[in-house]
Amino acid sequence: MSSTTHTPPGQSREAHASAASEERSTYLTDGYGWKSWLLTVDHKRIAVLYLISISFFFLIGGSFAVLMRLELATPKGDVVDAETYNRLFTMHGIVMIFFFLVPSIPAVLGNFLVPIMIGARDLAFPKINLISWYIYVVGGLITLWIAISGGVDTGWTFYTPYSSTYSNSQVAMTAIGVFITGFSSILTGLNFIVTIHKMRAPGLTWFRLPLFIWAQYATALIMVLATPVLATTIFLLGLERIFRIGIFDPTIGGDPVLFQHLFWFYSHPAVYIMILPGMGVMSELIAAFTKKRVFGYSFVAFSSLAIAILGFMVWGHHMFTTGQSPYASMVFSVLTMLVAVPSAVKVFNWTATLYKGSIEMTTPMLYAVAFIGLFTIGGLTGVFLGIMAVDRHVHDTYFVVAHFHYVMVGSMVMAFLGGLHFWWPKMFGRMYPEALGRFAAIIVFVGFNLTFMPQFIVGFQGMPRRYHVYPEEFGVFNLLSSAGASILGVGYLMPMLYLPWSLKWGKKAGPNPWGAKGLEWTIESPPITHNFHGPVVVDEEAYAYGEIPHAPKFVERPEEESKVVR
Amino acid sequence: MWKDIPILPESASTIAPHVDLIWWFLVALTVFFVVLIGGVVVGLASYYRNRNDGRKAVQIEGSTSLELLWSGIPLVIVLALFAWGTIVYVATLKAPADCIDMTVVGKQWMWKVQHPTGVREINDLHIPVGQAIRLTMTSEDVIHSYFIPAFRVKQDVVPGRYTQMWFEPTKVGTYHIFCAEYCGTGHSAMGGMVTVMERVDYERWLSGATGEAPEVAGKNLFESMRCASCHPIDPATKDIGGAPPRGPLLAGIYGHEIDLKGGGKQVVNDEYIRESILKPQAKVVLNYEPVMPSYDGQLGEEQILQLAAYIKSLKGTP
Numbered sequence: 066m067s068s069t070t071h072t073p074p075g076q077s078r079e080a081h082a083s084a085a086s087e088e089r090s091t092y093l094t095d096g097y098g099w100k101s102w103l104l105t106v107d108h109k110r111i112a113v114l115y116l117i118s119i120s121f122f123f124l125i126g127g128s129f130a131v132l133m134r135l136e137l138a139t140p141k142g143d144v145v146d147a148e149t150y151n152r153l154f155t156m157h158g159i160v161m162i163f164f165f166l167v168p169s170i171p172a173v174l175g176n177f178l179v180p181i182m183i184g185a186r187d188l189a190f191p192k193i194n195l196i197s198w199y200i201y202v203v204g205g206l207i208t209l210w211i212a213i214s215g216g217v218d219t220g221w222t223f224y225t226p227y228s229s230t231y232s233n234s235q236v237a238m239t240a241i242g243v244f245i246t247g248f249s250s251i252l253t254g255l256n257f258i259v260t261i262h263k264m265r266a267p268g269l270t271w272f273r274l275p276l277f278i279w280a281q282y283a284t285a286l287i288m289v290l291a292t293p294v295l296a297t298t299i300f301l302l303g304l305e306r307i308f309r310i311g312i313f314d315p316t317i318g319g320d321p322v323l324f325q326h327l328f329w330f331y332s333h334p335a336v337y338i339m340i341l342p343g344m345g346v347m348s349e350l351i352a353a354f355t356k357k358r359v360f361g362y363s364f365v366a367f368s369s370l371a372i373a374i375l376g377f378m379v380w381g382h383h384m385f386t387t388g389q390s391p392y393a394s395m396v397f398s399v400l401t402m403l404v405a406v407p408s409a410v411k412v413f414n415w416t417a418t419l420y421k422g423s424i425e426m427t428t429p430m431l432y433a434v435a436f437i438g439l440f441t442i443g444g445l446t447g448v449f450l451g452i453m454a455v456d457r458h459v460h461d462t463y464f465v466v467a468h469f470h471y472v473m474v475g476s477m478v479m480a481f482l483g484g485l486h487f488w489w490p491k492m493f494g495r496m497y498p499e500a501l502g503r504f505a506a507i508i509v510f511v512g513f514n515l516t517f518m519p520q521f522i523v524g525f526q527g528m529p530r531r532y533h534v535y536p537e538e539f540g541v542f543n544l545l546s547s548a549g550a551s552i553l554g555v556g557y558l559m560p561m562l563y564l565p566w567s568l569k570w571g572k573k574a575g576p577n578p579w580g581a582k583g584l585e586w587t588i589e590s591p592p593i594t595h596n597f598h599g600p601v602v603v604d605e606e607a608y609a610y611g612e613i614p615h616a617p618k619f620v621e622r623p624e625e626e627s628k629v630v631r
Numbered sequence: 632m633w634k635d636i637p638i639l640p641e642s643a644s645t646i647a648p649h650v651d652l653i654w655w656f657l658v659a660l661t662v663f664f665v666v667l668i669g670g671v672v673v674g675l676a677s678y679y680r681n682r683n684d685g686r687k688a689v690q691i692e693g694s695t696s697l698e699l700l701w702s703g704i705p706l707v708i709v710l711a712l713f714a715w716g717t718i719v720y721v722a723t724l725k726a727p728a729d730c731i732d733m734t735v736v737g738k739q740w741m742w743k744v745q746h747p748t749g750v751r752e753i754n755d756l757h758i759p760v761g762q763a764i765r766l767t768m769t770s771e772d773v774i775h776s777y778f779i780p781a782f783r784v785k786q787d788v789v790p791g792r793y794t795q796m797w798f799e800p801t802k803v804g805t806y807h808i809f810c811a812e813y814c815g816t817g818h819s820a821m822g823g824m825v826t827v828m829e830r831v832d833y834e835r836w837l838s839g840a841t842g843e844a845p846e847v848a849g850k851n852l853f854e855s856m857r858c859a860s861c862h863p864i865d866p867a868t869k870d871i872g873g874a875p876p877r878g879p880l881l882a883g884i885y886g887h888e889i890d891l892k893g894g895g896k897q898v899v900n901d902e903y904i905r906e907s908i909l910k911p912q913a914k915v916v917l918n919y920e921p922v923m924p925s926y927d928g929q930l931g932e933e934q935i936l937q938l939a940a941y942i943k944s945l946k947g948t949p
Contacts, residue, residue, distance in 0.1 A: 147816050220813045226790065227773040227815060231739070315791025321774055322789060355679070361693035386776060386811075387787045388794040391724055395717055402709035409705040410698065416668060417697070419675035421689040426676065434676060438669050445661040448709060452716030454650050454723070455657070458783040461776060461811040525654070526640045527780025529811045532819035536807060613690045 091494070091591040106191035107594055111198050112177035113492070118198075119165050119173060120561065122205060125212070126160035129153045131554060134516075138547040142534045150533040151218040152234065158221030159239065160212075163246050164205055166473055167335065170342035171288075172201075172253055174484045175281045177492060179257055181585045181592065182275050184266025184601035189259040197252035204246030211235045211242065220531060222332070225313035225324040229305040237306050244299045247292045250338070254288030257281055266584075268603040275583055275607050276352075276365050280345025283369040287334045287341075287376065295331035298324065322387050329380035337376040339473055341369055343480030344411055347436055350483050351415050353581035354430040355422025358608035361414045368407035375404050385456045394453055401451035408444045412437060427579075428502030432483030435510045436476050443471030446521065464524025467517045475513055482509070482560060489564065490578050494591045495571030501563050509556035515549025582608050643802040643827065644782035649719045651783070653712070660708070726797035730763035734845070734936045737768065737775035737788040740817030742808065743933065749842030754823030756808060758800060759833035765797040767901060769932050773814045779825055781806035788812075793901050800827040849941025852934055861923065866947045878923060879916045882947030890917040904939045 092109045095101070102110060133153050136144040145153065176194065180187050188194050211217055217239040219228040228236050261282050265274070302324070304310045311317030313324045348359050359365055381389060381397030415437055424430070446468040450456050459465065490496050519542035524530075528539045535543070577586040588597060642651060679688075736743045744752050758764050768777060770790040777796065778785040781804075786796035810821035828836060843851075853859065860871065861878035868876065879889070884899045891897055892915040906913050908930060911923035930938070 147819065151813075151816065151818070218815070224774060224813065227813070231773050231815060321791065356681075356688040358690055358692070360691060361698050364693065364698045386785050387774075388789060388792065391721065394720075398717065399710070399713050402713045403706075405709045406702050406706050410702055412668060413701040414693075414698075416671055416675070417691075419672065419679060421691065422675075422679045423681040423686065423688040424676050424679045425681050434672055437672055438665065441665050441668050442661065445657075445664060448660075448712065449654070449657050452653060452657075452712055454716045454719040455653055457720070457785050458650055458654075458780070460785060461778075462780075522638060526638075527778070527807065527809065529778065529809045529819075531813040534819050610688060611690045613692050 089589070090593060091589065092594045093493070093591050095594045104195075106187070106195050108176050108180050108187050108191065108194060109492070109592065109594075109596075111194050112173050112175075114198050115168060115172040115176060115201075118202065118205065119169055122160050122164035123557075124561075125209070126157050126165055127554065127557065129157035129160065130550065133157065134547040134550040136533065137535075137543045140535050140537050140540050140543070147533045148218065151220075151531070152216035154531055155217050155220050156208075156212050159208060159217070159243065161473075162221055162335070162339070163243055164201075164208065166339040166477060167250055168201060168253070169339075169477070169481050170346060170484060171257070171281060171284055171338075172198075172249075174277075174346065174481075174488060175257065175284075175342060176253075178488065178585060179260060179278065179281055180264070181588065181596050182278055182583060183261065183264060183269055184584050184597065184603060185260065185264040186595045186597070188256045189264055190256050193252050194256055197249045197256070200252070201246055201249040204242045204249065207238060207242035207245065211238050222328060223299075223302060223324075224328075225302065225305070225321045226315065226319070229302055229312075229324075230314045230316070237303055240299045240303045240306070244296055244303070247296045247299075250288045251292045254285035254292070257285035258289065261285075266601040266603050272363065272366070273603060273606050274366075276348035276359055276362065276369075277345035279366040280341045280348070280369045283373040284338055284341045284345075287338050287373050291331045291334040291338070291377070294327060295335070298327040298331065301327070322384070322389070325384055325387060326380065329383045330377075333380040333383065334373075334376040336469070336472070337372055339477050341372060343436070343477040344369065346480040346484035346487075347411075347415060347433055349583070350429050350433040350487055351418050352608045352610075353487065353579050353583075354425045354427060354433070355418055356580070356610045357418055357422045358606065358610060358613075359414065360417040360420075361410075362607065364410055365414050368410045371407040372404060375400060375407070379404060379451075382451055382456070385453050386460050391453075398451055398453050402448065405444065405448055408440075412441055412444070426503075427486075428497070428499060428506050429483040429487035431503055431506040431510075432479045432486070435506065436479045436483065439471055439475030439479060439513070443468060443476055446471065458527075459524055461529055462524040463520040463528045463530055466530050467520035467524060470517045470520075475517065479509070482506070485560070485564070487579070488585070489567070490574030491585055491590045491592070493568055493571075494574050494589075495567050495569075496574050496578060497560075497567045497571060498563055501559065505556055505559035505563075508552060508559065512549050512551075512553030512556045516546050516553050517549070519543070519545040519549070582610055641781040641802070641804065641806055642783075643800055643804060643806060644779075644784070645799040645801055646719075646723045647781070647783045647801075649723070653716055653719060657712070726765040726795075727763045727799075730765040730797055731758075732765050732767065734933070735766045735768040735777060735788065736771060736932050736936070737777070737810070737814075737821075738771040739773065739815055740810070740821035742775075742777070742810075742821070742823065745845060745933065745936075746837065746842070747844065748837055749844040749848065750837055750840040751842050752840075754808070754821075756823070756825040757833060757836050758825065758827055759830040760800050760803050760827050762830070763797055763799040765795060767793050767795050767936070769793050769936075771932050774812050775810045775814050775821065776812035778809045778811035779806060780809070781825075785811055793905065800825075803827050803829060845937045845940035846944040847941075848934075849937035849939070849944075852930075852938055853941055856926070856930075858938075864945055877920070879919055880947075881942050882945040885943040885945070891915065892917050892919065892921075899942075901936070901939045904942055905935050908935055908938065 092107055136150055215235060217236055218234045219232050219236055261278060301312050305312045311319040313319040313321050348365055352359050379397055379401045381393055382401045385394050486497055486502055523539050523542040528535055574590045576589050642648060731747055734745045742754050744756055768788045770788045775788040776785055777788055782798040784796055784798050786794050805824045805826045808822045808825050810818055863876045863880045864882050866880060866882055888896045888898050897903055897914055909925060909927045911925055912921045915921045
């Protein structure tokens with residue numbers, strides 16, 4: 066996307082001169098004290114705060130996983146006892162979902178890029194943006210305190226009546242932590258919706274938006290509509306746990322399956338909160354490293370919305386074995402099948418974009434290619450689970466664990482790492498070490514598959530999830546999985562070391578190291594506090610890498626011109 | 632070493648081959664698409680690699696016909712899969728008429744099973760080969776899930792309600808029973824083995840163990856709890872202690888529909904009997920007063936199942 070930066074007369078020369086000099090002012094140099102960071106309302110600084118916080122929680126959640134895989138390396142319980150193991154998988158789930166995956170791409174890359182990509186100075190509500198980070202931190206601190214003071218053992222799903230009556234762990238406090246953190250998502254979602262509706266630069270029509278924005282928009286809709294249901298559910302759980310009001314526990318008049326309906330009404334859409342932003346990143350990566358417009362732009366854009374809408378109607382596929390009506394199960398099953406269509410549309414369009422491209426296999430592109438493969442496996446194994454006859458066998462086994470890790474880790478974390486490497490030079494003005502980056506990407510890909518592929522097999526054999534000890538015959542596949550996890554761990558540690566290193570010693574990036582299109586690549590790296598030196602006007606489609614041969618040239622409408630004057 | 636490692640789970644029920652057929656079709660489909668997409672991606676990525684030879688990317692808008700093609704093909708495939716999976720699922724929902732009924736009560740962290748002859752076992756399950764078995768299950772505490780991988784069946788066991796599952800073993804052997812729904816500290820230890828035996832061996836096993844048949848235990852309970860002071864069990868009974876019976880006749884009602892006070896109908900099944908014992912006011916029979924006290928807390932889940940078995944055994948015309 067090309068743009069015209071209209072600089073007010075008189076400032077033009079100075080602005081360009083300072084941009085070229087070493088000491089030009091950027092959002093990073095605009096104040097150095099701790100207050101300038103903790104009280105900032107700059108979306109870019111808040112994105113950096115989020116990046117630091119989610120990396121911290123990724124390490125915490127990852128270390129729980131390390132202990133779990135260590136325990137599961139052998140069939141017997143020889144590293145930790147059952148109580149501890151149950152707390153480990155619960156805390157792993159809670160930390161990774163609520164404190165890493167949900168905020169990962171929206172709160173870090175979204176926060177940094179949404180305003181820049183639409184030509185705005187900031188989000189619509191900068192202060193609410195800061196508040197949402199503080200809410201996240203408060204929720205995070207509560208969760209950390211719980212981890213230190215004994216943990217919680219209900220599983221991240223908090224199924225009743227175990228959570229509300231029988232568990233002897235910190236359920237109420239965890240519920241409060243998750244309840245609070247939910248408001249952080251709601252506020253971020255609200256901020257994105259308003260920003261994308263109201264703050265697009267003149268000329269930046271909906272169908273000129275980068276697909277990353279479409280994905281963020283779909284995600285924000287889910288955040289705003291689904292997260293309140295989680296808050297309500299957790300609130301009801303707290304009422305029953307603390308005041309013994311019978312809602313879910315049948316001994317005091319409640320219905321335990323009601324909890325599952327409410328919980329999955331949030332948590333299934335939440336799965337799409339965790340994958341749609343990754344799909345948005347994918348479109349950007351594929352376009353930038355093929356130097357092409359994304360094949361079938363509008364189909365990719367609308368498939369995000371289709372996934373967001375369908376995502377609200379499939380929660381019952383988590384409940385085929387609860388004894389819910391088989392007719393209800395059939396409806397949920399067929400709707401679940403439909404989700405495969407927009408997902409497939411995305412995969413095919415990304416693949417088609419490669420055709421006749423000018424492809425560079427950089428680190429971000431390696432992650433993007435890995436995403437296509439792993440998401441295809443993650444998505445297709447979802448079809449297994451949507452079929453009632455098959456789900457009755459593999460539900461609550463390691464097959465499910467492997468499936469959602471292919472989507473959540475194999476796809477979303479790959480997209481996050483790809484996006485982080487892609488925009489790292491924009492965020493900090495320095496290049497990461499490319500050879501090391503590619504090496505780490507390959508290590509992550511190999512480690513990931515070795516960790517989770519054996520879990521599909523052991524799940525089909527019938528090993529249930531959340532098992533501290535297991536029969537001998539599942540041993541080999543679990544050992545393979547643990548071995549893979551150690552490789553994956555090394556792969557994840559590498560960027561955590563070389564990215565901070567590059568902040569000081571990395572090669573200077575310049576405004577557009579990738580030769581990519583998009584408003585973010587028209588400004589300096591790192592950007593100035595207000596992103597642009599003046600009002601922005603957009604007069605081109607997204608991904609305008611060149612003319613489309615044999616296509617009628619885009620004719621500018623006169624209304625577009627009048628907007629410039631505004 | 633490798634020959635001891637099973638890649639596939641045992642297939643030992645009538646349902647298993649049907650599930651496995653869908654399974655293998657899905658595996659083939661997944662491998663096909665992963666190889667196709669992976670191959671195309673790797674092929675295109677290497678063929679169109681930027682070789683710094685001045686070749687530029689060719690811009691392509693998109694293609695509606697291609698979009699329709701690659702939405703349509705997945706749509707047809709998944710709808711066909713849905714239909715296939717649903718047919719198999721529905722066909723295996725209803726137990727055959729000649730099935731043996733057993734009850735399973737889950738509690739942290741054990742399975743309590745009772746055979747129709749009254750024999751009880753904890754965690755393990757002994758069943759005859761070639762015989763359909765129907766389990767009626769409930770839980771005394773949290774949600775559990777009864778899972779026999781070799782039979783490809785799993786059913787959550789939910790407190791406060793009955794769930795059912797059935798299977799027909801086809802192969803003599805021993806297979807795992809797991810609890811598949813996380814239920815607390817001992818979750819991974821909650822399970823045992825199902826032993827599928829020849830029918831003669833099963834009869835021998837049964838005769839080696841003793842136990843009261845559930846309907847006999849139910850009859851004893853019925854008497855000791857003095858249920859008969861309100862509920863007649865003989866259609867000829869016209870008065871109890873000089874007054875008309877305060878509760879409805881129980882003989883012959885099981886499986887039939889009754890009219891409810893305030894309108895509506897209800898089929899008398901295990902679920903309704905359980906509700907009527909624990910929450911008698913919930914659905915009162917037409918022409919009776921809501922005078923029955925609740926037995927919540929006085930009767931355990933197994934005892935309620937025994938009472939239901941007794942009521943089921945009472946013959947007569949309602």
